[in-house]
């Protein structure tokens with residue numbers, strides 16, 4: 001059975017390190033990385049939204065547009081809770097194509113009651129792979145108003161549960177062109 005908690009793919013960044021919009025890069029057998037992530041999450045979640053600044057995608061999917069002009073995942077997070085009428089969401093970044101179903105499912109199994117349940121891989125925080133509750137919104141909004149966009153700091157202040165993983169590849173993050181090229185080799189092998 002698919003999970004009722006909505007999932008949101010964050011895909012509204014500037015991709016300044018990639019040099020072109022990474023959400024729209026071809027990936028695997030899909031025309032874009034965002035569609036690849038969307039299809040994978042569709043196996044787990046009933047409903048998936050795309051968090052973005054603009055309607056830039058070439059396939060049908062529900063969008064949540066940013067309500068603020070600054071650029072950061074925090075802007076996406078606040079906009080999601082101010083748009084959707086839902087208590088909890090699962091967030092995944094568009095640029096982690098090798099994230100595994102069992103990682104997501106183990107995060108979903110954690111009891112609720114936290115402001116956030118976030119993956120930590122080899123000690124490194126993965127703020128865009130985790131569950132967020134609406135209870136984090138006042139703190140998130142205050143940080144946004146202060147211009148402090150660091151999710152790590154928000155999570156430190158919140159009642160956050162961290163789930164430890166020791167994965168080699170699953171959290172590989174595509175920020176630079178060489179990381180995209182490496183990911184293309186992995187997906188085609």
Ligand SMILES: Nc1nc2c(ncn2[C@@H]2O[C@H](COP(=O)(O)OP(=O)(O)OP(=O)(O)O)[C@@H](O)[C@H]2O)c(=O)[nH]1
Nearest residue numbers: 010011012013014015016017051052071072076094
């Ligand atoms: N909705 C939304 N998503 C964002 C925003 N800024 C970043 N993201 C997403 O958050 C995720 C992680 O951000 P980064 O890896 O830093 O991506 P980025 O900001 O596009 O890339 P850089 O410009 O190289 O930092 C990516 O999936 C981005 O698409 C934003 O302002 N709004």
Ligand SMILES: [Mg+2]
Nearest residue numbers: 013014015072
């Ligand atoms: Mg960024």
